[in-house]
Amino acid sequence: MPEPIKGKRRGTKGWLWVGFALLVFLISALIAEQIIEDKLPKRLQSAISKESEGLYQIHFGYTKVNLWRGQFIAKNIHLIPDTARNGRLKKGGQTTLFELKAKYISIAGFKLLKLLWHKEINASDVIVSQPIIIQYKISSKTEKNGKNIRQQLRAIKNKIVIKKITLSGIQYRTIDMQSKKETWLKNINFHASNIKLGQWAKQQDLTRLGLVESFRFYGKKVIYLSNDELYKLQLDRLDISTEKNTLGIDSFSVVPKYTEKQWSKTLKYKRDRYDMFFPKIEASGLDLKRWLEEGCLKMDSLVVNQAIIRVYADKGMREKKTIASNNFPSLAFQRLKVPITINNIHIRNTDVYYKELNPKSGRAGLVFFNNLNVHLQHVSNDSLQLKQNPWIKGSFSTFFLGKPKLTLNVDFNMLDTLGAFHYRGVLGGAPASFYNQLLEPITLARAEKGYVNSVRFNITANRYGANVETEMLYNDLKVAVLDASSGKLEKKGFLSLFINWLAIEANNPSKDGKPPRIARHYYKHPQEKTFFNLMWKALYSGLKVNLGLPEI
Known part of the structure; x- marks a missing residue:
């Protein structure tokens, strides 16, 4: 009988050892978790400072680590750039810095040991709540040796892999450090999957969209304020997605700060006033992979329906001495830094109003075009595309002053340095007195x-003049x-x-x-x-x- 008792005691002792070892492991894990929780912020601060060569510092109001879940939580995060080092930044080709504030960041599936020992960041899910992103433009000039944001992300020495990231309630501001002018954008959300940065990003994958596999920008009640603070841009819905390669915008409006009378009295120099509303804008065939990889934007079609555009000009306002011909459409389009190609642009059932106040008559003449329909083909400033076909071709049909039909064709030569273009058209019949609404106040x-x-008219022109027929x-x-x-x-x-x-x-x-x-x-x-x-x-x-x- 003693043998079974002895075996039972041995079994009990074994379970006690297992329990003791498990307890030691749990206590060690808790201690390690606390140590990591204490050291992680300092490690992150050191890594960010070293990686950015002292340009960035990061601070946390609160951090929490859960080893079991591989979770890292931080509150009141602040990534701070050293904007005082403008001289060194310009010399090194750095033209932009970013500041980031966020109320809450949650990182799940975070492999802490890889970060601490191998300096690799690997996470399954990242959530950033109410981030405020501030972009500081150090210089308006683009340095030849400077790196754009894609190149900077690829140049990160560490490997960074994130399966899913979500930013909700984004506010985005830009500050020009020279002029001190600001713009801001708010109420944007962003979602991306399978992000690979640093050393991982250098391994090319043709199925990926550059640094990410897919992404989506979306938001409701989005607001943007122009840097001159003269206009507020608002839209009810924004959605850009890589799943269908589409863009959708609902109820987009451009709202001027001042009324027509206030505009003339407030502005120092003459400028046209714009008041615009676009119920729906849709784009399809967006080549987002090329945009992310090469910085080139290409789409198959852009459609605008039932827009209302109002332009106001006061001829009595003081003229600012500028060379306005430098901003002819083709010349301004050529100067854009982003190569753009849109195969077809359709503007349908749109009304355009141009109102001009004549100080001599004290009255305003109104020119308007009802039910305007436009088709633009091969809208591009991409040099590779223009070598094959340099022309943007447009056809217009509308009702001038609401009655006689006007058909118009306008073509732009995008390779011509003088902004060459050609327009021809036909205006239908109407009583001469019909035009008095325009002739009396203006002429x-x-x-x-x-x-x-x-x-009938057929006119070939450039910035210096026109051959008229x-x-x-x-x-x-x-x-x-x-x-x-x-x-x-x-x-x-x-x-x-x-x-x-x-x-x-x-x-x-x-x-x-x-x-x-x-x-x-x-x-x-x-x-x-x-x-x-x-x-x-x-x-x-x-x-x-x-x-x-x-x-x-």
């Missing part, structure tokens, strides 16, 4: 009689010249009589059987005037010839 003239049958067919035209000196628009009888008798031809073609008068001449463009000024003034110079006035 101080009134059509009292007549009918405009059609207007126009034909305006009309009959029984009679005009009056107006005077606004009394505060009211009143007819100048003698001058009106003189113009109708000696200057303006009442008919084109004339009733004596002669062919229609066609304007063919060169219009010289003032360099301080805009692209749209050239389009209008070149056409207007031709119409004056069609009316029988001397060529410009």
Whole structure:
């Protein structure tokens, strides 16, 4: 009988040893967890400072480590750049720094031993709550030896692998360190999967989107404030996804800070005022892999539906002496640092209003285009694409001032250094008096009689001027010249009589059987005037010839 008792005692002793070893392990793990919890912030601070060569420091308000779950939690995180070292930054080609604040960061599946012994960061899930990201622009110039953000992420010495990362409630600000101007964006969310940075990122994988396998930008009630603080950009919904390679925007509006009257009184120099609303914008065929890898943005189509665009200009505002022709569309597009190619842009059922206040008449003329439909093809500033085809081609159809139909074709040569473009079109018929809503406040003239049958134009231009060809067919035209000196628009009888008798031809073609008068001449463009000024003034110079006035 003693033998079973002895065996039982041995079994009990064995379980006691196992329990004791387990207890020691648990106590050791708790001690190790506490040690790691104490040392981890310092290790992270040291690693970030060393990796950034002293440009960044990080601070934590609270940290918690759970070895069993491989979890790291931090609160009140602050990544601080040394913005005072501008001289060294510029010399080293660094043009941008970032500051990060976050209320809460949770990292799950975090392999602490790899971080401590092998300096590898590996995690399954990262959640960042309410981050504030501030970008400091140190220099407006791009250094030849400087690295962009993708190159900087690839240059990280350590290996970083994160299966999933989510940033919610992002606020993003940019601060120009030279001008001190700021922009800000808020209410954005970001989600990405299978992120590989540093040494891992150097191993090319053609199935990946550069540094990530997939990502999504999305948000509701997104707000952006321009750096001049004159406009607030708002949208109800934003969604950019790599799953379908699409972009979707709902209820996008550009809201000016001042009313039309306030605009004229507040701004120092003349600027057009824009008030725009786009119910829906959709893009498809986004090549996000190329964008992330090469910084080139390409898409198959961009569609804008039922937009309303309002532009206001006050001719009485002080002109700022600038070379506006430098900003012709093709020239400005060529200067963009990001190569962009959009195969097709469709603008459908859109209304455009241009309102101009004439200080002489004290009244504003309104030019508007209803039901505007636009198709632009091969919209690109990518040099590789332009070698194959340098032309952007656009076709437009609309109702001018809501009545006569206007069809227009505009082509831009994107390889021409002078901003060459060509436009041609046809405007349908309407009574001459129909245009008084535009003529009276802007030109101080009134059509009292007549009918405009059609207007045809074909104009080739660049930043310096235009070769103009126009034909305006009309009959029984009679005009009056107006005077606004009394505060009211009143007819100048003698001058009106003189113009109708000696200057303006009442008919084109004339009733004596002669062919229609066609304007063919060169219009010289003032360099301080805009692209749209050239389009209008070149056409207007031709119409004056069609009316029988001397060529410009």
